[in-house]
Amino acid sequence: MGKPSITITTAKAIINSEYTLIKSHSKYKLPTHFEKLDAGSTKGRTTVVKIFYRRFVRLKPFVSNVKMVRQTYSDYLRYKFTKEDYELKRYLVFNPNGLQSKTSPEPMGSTKGGEKVMPMEEVQKTLQFILKSCSYLPETKEQKWSIARDNTYCRQILKNILTMQYEKYRSVLNRGVGHDELDVKFSHLRTKSSPPTKLNKGDKKKIPVFKIFSDFDTTLVHLNESLGTRL
Amino acid sequence: MGLPKSAYKKLLIDCPMRVINKNCAQRVKDVSPLITNFEKWSDKRKKLYFKDEEEMVGHFHLENFNLKNNLYGRLLASPMRAEKISKLKSCRELLIPLKVVPSTGKDQHADKDKLKLVPTLDYSKSYKSSYVLNSASIVQDNLAAATSWFPISVLQTSTPKSLEVDSSTFITEYNANLHAFIKARLSVIPNVGPSSINRVLLICDKRKTPPIEIQVVSHGKGLPITQSVFNLGYLHEPTLEAIVSKDAVTKGIYLDADNDKDLIKHLYSTLLFQSVN
Numbered sequence: 001m002g003k004p005s006i007t008i009t010t011a012k013a014i015i016n017s018e019y020t021l022i023k024s025h026s027k028y029k030l031p032t033h034f035e036k037l038d039a040g041s042t043k044g045r046t047t048v049v050k051i052f053y054r055r056f057v058r059l060k061p062f063v064s065n066v067k068m069v070r071q072t073y074s075d076y077l078r079y080k081f082t083k084e085d086y087e088l089k090r091y092l093v094f095n096p097n098g099l100q101s102k103t104s105p106e107p108m109g110s111t112k113g114g115e116k117v118m119p120m121e122e123v124q125k126t127l128q129f130i131l132k133s134c135s136y137l138p139e140t141k142e143q144k145w146s147i148a149r150d151n152t153y154c155r156q157i158l159k160n161i162l163t164m165q166y167e168k169y170r171s172v173l174n175r176g177v178g179h180d181e182l183d184v185k186f187s188h189l190r191t192k193s194s195p196p197t198k199l200n201k202g203d204k205k206k207i208p209v210f211k212i213f214s215d216f217d218t219t220l221v222h223l224n225e226s227l228g229t230r231l
Numbered sequence: 232m233g234l235p236k237s238a239y240k241k242l243l244i245d246c247p248m249r250v251i252n253k254n255c256a257q258r259v260k261d262v263s264p265l266i267t268n269f270e271k272w273s274d275k276r277k278k279l280y281f282k283d284e285e286e287m288v289g290h291f292h293l294e295n296f297n298l299k300n301n302l303y304g305r306l307l308a309s310p311m312r313a314e315k316i317s318k319l320k321s322c323r324e325l326l327i328p329l330k331v332v333p334s335t336g337k338d339q340h341a342d343k344d345k346l347k348l349v350p351t352l353d354y355s356k357s358y359k360s361s362y363v364l365n366s367a368s369i370v371q372d373n374l375a376a377a378t379s380w381f382p383i384s385v386l387q388t389s390t391p392k393s394l395e396v397d398s399s400t401f402i403t404e405y406n407a408n409l410h411a412f413i414k415a416r417l418s419v420i421p422n423v424g425p426s427s428i429n430r431v432l433l434i435c436d437k438r439k440t441p442p443i444e445i446q447v448v449s450h451g452k453g454l455p456i457t458q459s460v461f462n463l464g465y466l467h468e469p470t471l472e473a474i475v476s477k478d479a480v481t482k483g484i485y486l487d488a489d490n491d492k493d494l495i496k497h498l499y500s501t502l503l504f505q506s507v508n
Contacts (some may be wrong), residue, residue: 013270014280020273021280028279030292062277094441128293135287136278145284146295153298156308160322163311167319208317208373211366215325215503216307218443223303225445226457227296 021136027058030127052123053081062134063158072162072169083183086230092189093221122230129229133158157223161231164216171209176202188214300488302431302459302495312362315380316373323354324496325503327365327405330358331385334395346389348381348396350405352412352497359385365504367402374398409501410468416494417474420486430458431495434483435475437464442502461498465505 005017014021031051056077063073133154137145171177181187188210224230270277281287288294298304309324327350334345354360361382363370377396379386385394397404417433444460460483463471475484486495 008266008269008273010267010269013273015269015273015275018275020270020275020277022270022277023280025279025291032292062279065274065276094444129296131279131291132293132296134277134279135281135293137281137283137287143283147284147287147293150295150298153304153308154296156310157298157304160307160309160311163320171319208314208364208369209319211364211369212314212317212319212321215365216321218503219303219306219322219325222443222445222459223301223307226301226303226459 019136028055028131030124030131031055048120049081052120052127053077055127056130059130059134063130063162068166069162072166075169076162076165079183080230085184089186089189089217090221090225092186093218119230122224122228125227125229126231129154129227129231130158157231161220164213168213175205175209177206177209182213186217189217300492302488302492302499305492306496306499315361315363316369317364321362321364323362325365325500326362327370327500327504328352328354328360328362329380330355330360331381332358344389344393346381346385346394348377348394350401350408352408353493365500366506367406367504371402374401377401406504409497409504410466410471413494413497413501414468414470414474416491417471417484420484420491420494430456431486431488432458432460432483433463433475433486433498434460435463435472442506443499461502463498463502465502 008015012022012024014023057074060070060073064070132147132151135151137148137151139145139148168182172179172182220231265272281291296304298308306324307322309322311320312323312326313319314321314326329348330351331346331348334347348361350363351358351360359382361380363380374396375398377398378391378394380396381389381394442462442465444462446458446460447455448458449455463475488495
């Protein structure tokens with residue numbers, strides 16, 4: 001016994017008992033003409049970054065129906081576009097012992113004269129990832145597409161990233177973990193060189209919390225490496 | 232219907248009488264904006280509609296990431312579960328599943344009601360389970376509170392005395408099981424050549440520092456592909472090292488990313504388990 005269902009078709013969408021399926025894609029399409037703009041000039045690059053940021057924000061209603069999740073999504077976007085030092089994060093994941101000694105060189109390319117260079121291909125792949133996670137294919141029992149499975153994976157991963165982001169936010173609020181420790185300095189990815197006996201009580205409590213975040217972020221960076229995205 | 236015409240007029244939107252008369256037929260055909268813009272307030276989950284795969288890949292340039300065979304994708308897509316030590320949520324596959332089994336220790340006194348919590352390799356539905364994080368040192372430090380790691384449903388229904396955790400063998404048992412599993416699988420594995428996508432290479436090198444590396448390998452013709460390199464030198468297991476480095480030429484073995492998903496997953500979690508953090 002299936003649910004009683006009714007389908008309403010409007011000019012822009014098909015609405016059935018479960019989803020609102022948007023038919024017009026022009027607003028969400030991957031930008032293709034940005035290469036001309038991204039010709040090295042700072043102004044052109046700013047335009048390209050804005051183009052991408054707008055696309056990501058437009059997908060906000062598709063990410064979730066829950067206001068809190070949508071808020072987490074847009075906060076995460078803003079963080080990724082403005083604050084995050086991804087090169088440092090990546091460096092820490094692949095060189096877990098690299099920063100133990102103070103003499104080791106700082107990661108290359110983390111700051112290039114204060115101007116961050118957005119790697120456009122990676123951002124485009126990421127936009128593909130998000131688009132895939134909000135897409136719908138009309139599958140029937142006879143007709144199935146393998147890409148639909150892949151889209152489901154994308155959606156689950158996006159959902160988990162947002163949950164993790166919310167967990168980070170919660171632990172900043174309630175656990176005495178500094179926001180800069182997780183988001184700016186990535187303390188959770190650095191190896192603890194000092195033995196745990198020397199740590200004070202507050203730091204000791206942070207160890208398991210950091211381990212959860214570091215496992216997740218490490219795997220996420222590995223995923224980014226293998227797909228060429230920047231989630 | 233038996234309503235007088237004046238009642239209808241009262242219900243209609245206030246508009247001059249002659250307009251109604253002139254455009255009456257047309258007005259009836261017009262559909263309310265409640266219907267034409269229904270997607271705005273339908274309050275259903277919004278999705279982008281694609282006709283079929285062809286439209287998605289061809290016109291929209293969305294590619295298939297093949298996440299099904301991507302280790303990291305599978306790990307990150309697993310459902311979120313609460314973790315017992317940090318009290319946070321994390322992906323199930325990144326945690327160690329614990330299962331509740333009836334205690335089978337010295338059975339001279341009535342041990343039937345006693346329950347024991349043991350780490351397992353794979354989550355299975357047939358047991359009540361909970362999860363702890365995947366780190367040897369942190370689990371070791373927190374073993375004193377291990378009885379609180381039982382699933383809540385068990386904690387609520389049983390008395391504290393009937394619950395037990397064998398803290399002396401907790402870590403070693405898990406570690407031994409994990410290594411036995413990996414050894415058993417590795418010893419029978421055929422040395423497949425490097426596969427074209429999602430390839431995993433096992434090496435054993437004590438000088439190299441990172442346990443997990445991802446390299447970009449140019450693959451003859453076509454696009455360069457990524458390969459994950461797991462360095463098992465960190466596990467300090469001579470037998471594993473022997474298996475891995477038996478092939479002197481390649482100094483490592485390639486794993487079949489499509490068929491040995493569980494083996495690759497366990498190797499990854501072993502490396503995270505041992506890492507000092």
